[in-house]
Amino acid sequence: MLSSIPMAEEADTVSSLLNALAINHSFLMSLSEGKEGKPLVVILVGAPGSGKTTFCNDVIRAARRTWTRICQDTIANGKAGTKAQCLQSAANALQEGKNVLIDRCNLELEQRSEFVKLGGARADVHAVVLDLPARVCISRSVQRTGHEGNLQGGKAAAVVNRMLQKKVLPNLNEGFSRITFCQNDDDVKTAVNTYSFLGLFDSLPPGIIGQKSADAKVQQGIMKFFKKVDTDGNCSQNSSAKREYVSQNSAAKNEYNENKPRPMGIEKGNEVGKDEQKNDMLRKPCVSDFQWNDAPTLAFPSISTSDFQFNMDKASDVIVEAVADFFSKFDKVKLILVDLSPKSKMLSLVKVKASKKNVDTTRFSTYAGDITRLYTGGGLHCNVIANASNCDTRWTTGDALEIATKEQADTISPGSSIIVPVPRTSPLNQREGVTYVIHVLGPNMNPQRPNCLKDDYVKGCKVLYEAYSSLFNNFASIALSQNYQKEYSGDSKYEPTKSVGKFFESVVECQPSSSEQKSKREVSYAKSNGDSGGLPRCFGMLEKEEQKSERSDHSAKSSWGSWAHALHQIAMHPEKHNRDVIEISDDFVVLNDLYPKAKKHILVTSRLPGLDCLADIGREHLQMLQKMHAAGLKWAEQFSSHDPSLVFRLGYHSVPSMRQLHLHVISQDFDSTHLRKKKHWNSFNTPFFRDSIDVQEEIKMNGLATIKEEKLLSSELRCHHCKSAHPNLPRLKYHIATCKAPFPAHLQNGQLVFALSGSSDAASYSCNGSEAWKCAKLENHLTQLTLICLLGVLTIN
DNA sequence: GTTCTAGAAC
DNA sequence: GTTCTAGAAC
Numbered sequence: 001m002l003s004s005i006p007m008a009e010e011a012d013t014v015s016s017l018l019n020a021l022a023i024n025h026s027f028l029m030s031l032s033e034g035k036e037g038k039p040l041v042v043i044l045v046g047a048p049g050s051g052k053t054t055f056c057n058d059v060i061r062a063a064r065r066t067w068t069r070i071c072q073d074t075i076a077n078g079k080a081g082t083k084a085q086c087l088q089s090a091a092n093a094l095q096e097g098k099n100v101l102i103d104r105c106n107l108e109l110e111q112r113s114e115f116v117k118l119g120g121a122r123a124d125v126h127a128v129v130l131d132l133p134a135r136v137c138i139s140r141s142v143q144r145t146g147h148e149g150n151l152q153g154g155k156a157a158a159v160v161n162r163m164l165q166k167k168v169l170p171n172l173n174e175g176f177s178r179i180t181f182c183q184n185d186d187d188v189k190t191a192v193n194t195y196s197f198l199g200l201f202d203s204l205p206p207g208i209i210g211q212k213s214a215d216a217k218v219q220q221g222i223m224k225f226f227k228k229v230d231t232d233g234n235c236s237q238n239s240s241a242k243r244e245y246v247s248q249n250s251a252a253k254n255e256y257n258e259n260k261p262r263p264m265g266i267e268k269g270n271e272v273g274k275d276e277q278k279n280d281m282l283r284k285p286c287v288s289d290f291q292w293n294d295a296p297t298l299a300f301p302s303i304s305t306s307d308f309q310f311n312m313d314k315a316s317d318v319i320v321e322a323v324a325d326f327f328s329k330f331d332k333v334k335l336i337l338v339d340l341s342p343k344s345k346m347l348s349l350v351k352v353k354a355s356k357k358n359v360d361t362t363r364f365s366t367y368a369g370d371i372t373r374l375y376t377g378g379g380l381h382c383n384v385i386a387n388a389s390n391c392d393t394r395w396t397t398g399d400a401l402e403i404a405t406k407e408q409a410d411t412i413s414p415g416s417s418i419i420v421p422v423p424r425t426s427p428l429n430q431r432e433g434v435t436y437v438i439h440v441l442g443p444n445m446n447p448q449r450p451n452c453l454k455d456d457y458v459k460g461c462k463v464l465y466e467a468y469s470s471l472f473n474n475f476a477s478i479a480l481s482q483n484y485q486k487e488y489s490g491d492s493k494y495e496p497t498k499s500v501g502k503f504f505e506s507v508v509e510c511q512p513s514s515s516e517q518k519s520k521r522e523v524s525y526a527k528s529n530g531d532s533g534g535l536p537r538c539f540g541m542l543e544k545e546e547q548k549s550e551r552s553d554h555s556a557k558s559s560w561g562s563w564a565h566a567l568h569q570i571a572m573h574p575e576k577h578n579r580d581v582i583e584i585s586d587d588f589v590v591l592n593d594l595y596p597k598a599k600k601h602i603l604v605t606s607r608l609p610g611l612d613c614l615a616d617i618g619r620e621h622l623q624m625l626q627k628m629h630a631a632g633l634k635w636a637e638q639f640s641s642h643d644p645s646l647v648f649r650l651g652y653h654s655v656p657s658m659r660q661l662h663l664h665v666i667s668q669d670f671d672s673t674h675l676r677k678k679k680h681w682n683s684f685n686t687p688f689f690r691d692s693i694d695v696q697e698e699i700k701m702n703g704l705a706t707i708k709e710e711k712l713l714s715s716e717l718r719c720h721h722c723k724s725a726h727p728n729l730p731r732l733k734y735h736i737a738t739c740k741a742p743f744p745a746h747l748q749n750g751q752l753v754f755a756l757s758g759s760s761d762a763a764s765y766s767c768n769g770s771e772a773w774k775c776a777k778l779e780n781h782l783t784q785l786t787l788i789c790l791l792g793v794l795t796i797n
Numbered sequence: 798g799t800t801c802t803a804g805a806a807c
Numbered sequence: 808g809t810t811c812t813a814g815a816a817c
Contacts, residue, residue: 677802728800
């Protein structure tokens with residue numbers, strides 16, 4: 001009966017299976033006279049190495065019910081099968097009156113949704129979430145042998161990391177009647193016992209078991225990063241102490257939850273006692289004229305003065321100097337020094353010294369409170385916060401931020417910092433509106449810690465200044481980046497102030513129309529994200545309704561797959577990828593494409609943070625585009641000098657698969673085993689490929705580049721020379737290997753880069769395609785200058 | 798029976 | 808992005 005159900009359409013399949021199941025289960029129910037508990041579908045949720053298979057085996061071994069384990073890795077006669085096969089096997093098992101354990105990762109909602117549909121009126125669906133720390137899962141995955149899915153050894157770590165980034169914890173709304181969260185081995189044992197002891201007539205109460213509160217999660221995860229926040233020169237307080245402090249100041253807290261911190265000096269009502277009033281005052285930005293005008297604001301702790309035992313007096317000098325220097329270079333950005341304790345010595349020292357040095361008090365402030373609760377605890381709108389790292393307690397939390405952090409860097413050296421975007425799913429982002437954390441490492445004066453400077457305060461102060469400079473500059477780069485603006489667009493309550501607009505114009509030197517163009521993208525980005533945002537936004541953007549949708553179809557991707565960050569990583573840390581990179585400059589890195597689609601295929605990748613794709617480009621990036629083009633041309637020249645048959649095209653994909661803006665420099669032979677799919681071909685041979693020179697021209701003229709639709713990737717396959725159509729890629733490749741036709745007219749305006757023939761010092765040039773073949777036969781004695789005169793359109797660089 | 802493609806999984 | 812696979816197309 002069931003075997004005749006087609007598998008092609010899963011939804012229909014499930015529906016059909018359920019109809020069949022209904023009959024059979026009714027039959028079973030009638031046999032048991034209604035006494036039997038419902039069959040269970042228990043969907044395991046957990047990364048590789050979290051112990052799903054062990055859980056299943058342990059339950060089955062001691063079970064009082066009959067269980068069937070459904071494992072996609074072995075579903076097809078011991079080999080890996082499909083999701084549909086798993087669904088059918090599960091339905092079959094239910095039909096036979098068995099209970100089912102779904103042994104797949106099921107980390108994402110859509111991966112488990114079809115399995116949840118197996119439940120309904122006929123079976124209860126439970127989730128058991130093996131939410132063990134990432135490091136545990138990775139360690140187990142790497143060490144295991146003989147894994148059914150062959151996910152073991154070195155590759156396992158990367159896979160687990162990637163998968164965990166996409167993890168979405170289940171909730172009851174998905175259709176589960178009971179969800180059990182296991183955070184450690186004891187939790188797992190308890191859950192195993194629960195299910196193995198479950199008798200035929202038993203049922204488990206519905207609800208969520210073992211989930212820690214969102215607050216607890218933040219404290220567990222994020223607070224570890226921040227546990228070294230200075231408190232009066234002592235080591236950190238524990239989180240309970242922090243909570244106690246907040247609790248004691250509930251009046252102040254409540255007031256600050258109104259989202260509008262009052263400038264210091266406004267009197268409170270008489271109902272508040274003097275101590276409370278004092279504490280309340282200290283929880284606010286300390287400088288009375290600090291202005292909240294939605295300018296980009298960085299909150300940062302004092303670096304090195306806690307665990308690293310840096311002298312506070314000297315440190316406060318460095319802070320004030322670094323802040324003053326930063327303000328002299330960047331306008332309309334704000335900084336807040338945060339310390340947990342209202343009695344903080346560092347805050348007092350810095351306040352006094354900042355005042356003496358006439359640091360702009362409308363832009364610099366101090367604040368006593370929890371840096372991870374600036375919004376909910378103090379109503380402060382700080383979208384970027386800093387974490388003063390130390391050397392051995394970092395990156396051990398196993399949460400989304402830790403994984404994001406590990407993606408960025410394994411270590412940082414003293415005096416430097418790294419930016420880590422805070423995942424949208426993180427409570428720090430959702431609750432506090434923090435979209436970036438900058439981790440910064442200062443100098444260490446503590447002999448118990450690594451790299452102790454042994455009271456060398458000459459070097460210590462230098463490194464501390466470098467740490468603050470790095471931190472502030474990274475903050476500035478965030479403020480300038482498109483990503484930052486995107487994050488804060490789309491909330492009409494927080495329209496940009498004129499000063500913010502000026503900030504961007506003054507710093508990035510963009511031309512008047514640039515910001516207008518930019519705003520279009522920002523709004524479309526927010527729209528595509530569905531990000532209306534309940535939290536305050538710094539850079540809401542105004543735009544006419546008709547402009548809003550104009551670029552929405554072409555705008556930056558709202559999310560990137562877990563594989564899509566590799567280029568970004570290389571661009572940000574090229575020194576860690578020496579094998580891949582063939583050239584590094586301040587503006588770009590050049591690397592061989594890992595999967596070249598032609599004999600020569602390299603990528604010139606921008607190093608500007610937050611610049612992911614063509615849609616992010618504005619006039620302010622023109623100079624960088626020119627540099628990237630020049631670099632691409634130089635390499636094309638070099639390749640052509642070694643193989644004059646190579647003709648190159650330089651351009652961008654309208655919608656790239658990998659983030660971080662990259663220019664493709666690709667030879668037009670397309671002779672590569674990696675060119676295997678229609679979309680590979682069409683991404684380079686339809687208007688989806690945007691020639692670099694055209695992009696530059698458009699940016700010059702319009703301030704933005706044309707972005708073509710992704711549906712072009714499904715176009716019919718046509719030869720890039722003669723435009724003949726071919727039924728499939730192998731046939732096309734066979735054809736292009738022998739096609740002698742010149743390049744088409746639309747590539748005759750400098751898009752192609754040819755080699756000068758026969759000369760050891762051959763240069764490249766771009767010109768009319770048919771002319772090029774003639775040019776290639778010119779006598780060797782023709783100089784480059786002569787060619788320029790002859791052709792008039794050369795782009796010899 | 799073989800080739801090719803699209804989609805799921807990673 | 809690639810790999811793997813089933814099933815469509817041939």
